[in-house]
Amino acid sequence: DIQMTQSPSSLSASVGDRVTITCRASQSISSYLNWYQQKPGKAPKLLIYAASSLQSGVPSRFSGSGSGTDFTLTISSLQPEDFATYYCQQSYSTHFTFGPGTKVDIK
Amino acid sequence: QITLKESGPTLVKPTQTLTLTCTFSGFSLSTSGVGVGWIRQPPGKALEWLALIYWDDDKRYSPSLKSRLTITKDTSKNQVVLTMTNMDPVDTATYYCAHLRGADNFDYWGQGTLVTVSS
Numbered sequence: 001d002i003q004m005t006q007s008p009s010s011l012s013a014s015v016g017d018r019v020t021i022t023c024r025a026s027q028s029i030s031s032y033l034n035w036y037q038q039k040p041g042k043a044p045k046l047l048i049y050a051a052s053s054l055q056s057g058v059p060s061r062f063s064g065s066g067s068g069t070d071f072t073l074t075i076s077s078l079q080p081e082d083f084a085t086y087y088c089q090q091s092y093s094t095h096f097t098f099g100p101g102t103k104v105d106i107k
Numbered sequence: 108q109i110t111l112k113e114s115g116p117t118l119v120k121p122t123q124t125l126t127l128t129c130t131f132s133g134f135s136l137s138t139s140g141v142g143v144g145w146i147r148q149p150p151g152k153a154l155e156w157l158a159l160i161y162w163d164d165d166k167r168y169s170p171s172l173k174s175r176l177t178i179t180k181d182t183s184k185n186q187v188v189l190t191m192t193n194m195d196p197v198d199t200a201t202y203y204c205a206h207l208r209g210a211d212n213f214d215y216w217g218q219g220t221l222v223t224v225s226s
Contacts, residue, residue, distance in 0.1 A: 036213075038154075043203055043205075043217065043218060043219055044146075044154065044213070046212055046213060049212040049214075050211070050212075055214065087153065089156075089212070091210070091211040094210075095167060095168075095170060096144070096156040098146075098153060099153070100153045101153045
């Protein structure tokens, strides 16, 4: 299995802050990396696919980068509706795996 | 417009078999490149991918749960069924089904269904 790790596991930030979340794969996954946002009691929502492609309808303040084993999700200016948990997911292997999540809450 | 909805029991006893149905609309599982996956999330914990089925009936399972899982599709009914045998309290979770786009990412999700395993 390809193992995914995320850092930090949680962070506190203020509205307007620039936020960066890191995801690391246990082996190279090229650009087969997706990011999801999940709010309490809701299903996850796809934000970024193929490491850096913005899903339709997702605000441009979200961006993704990276390839190989190291990836980042950046929120350029945190908005109130962005407080949520973020997960990465690899699709390089047909046995998909998710990262443990990063919770973003209000400072 | 793609929609998916999970259905099944909310409570199962330990050792029983869980059967969940995902009923979807807005796409066909006979279309090349399409898939449906199952993902679960224990309360307060992370997402865990369980299984996938593709338009060509190719199937993939989480290695850690493979012996307990079976995924099938009924194209005529627009349904995907997941069965999990020998349920245990640690299997208590919200179970989601999701549309797999391009064999890569889950772009549409069901609302999820909470399954509790308890005697």
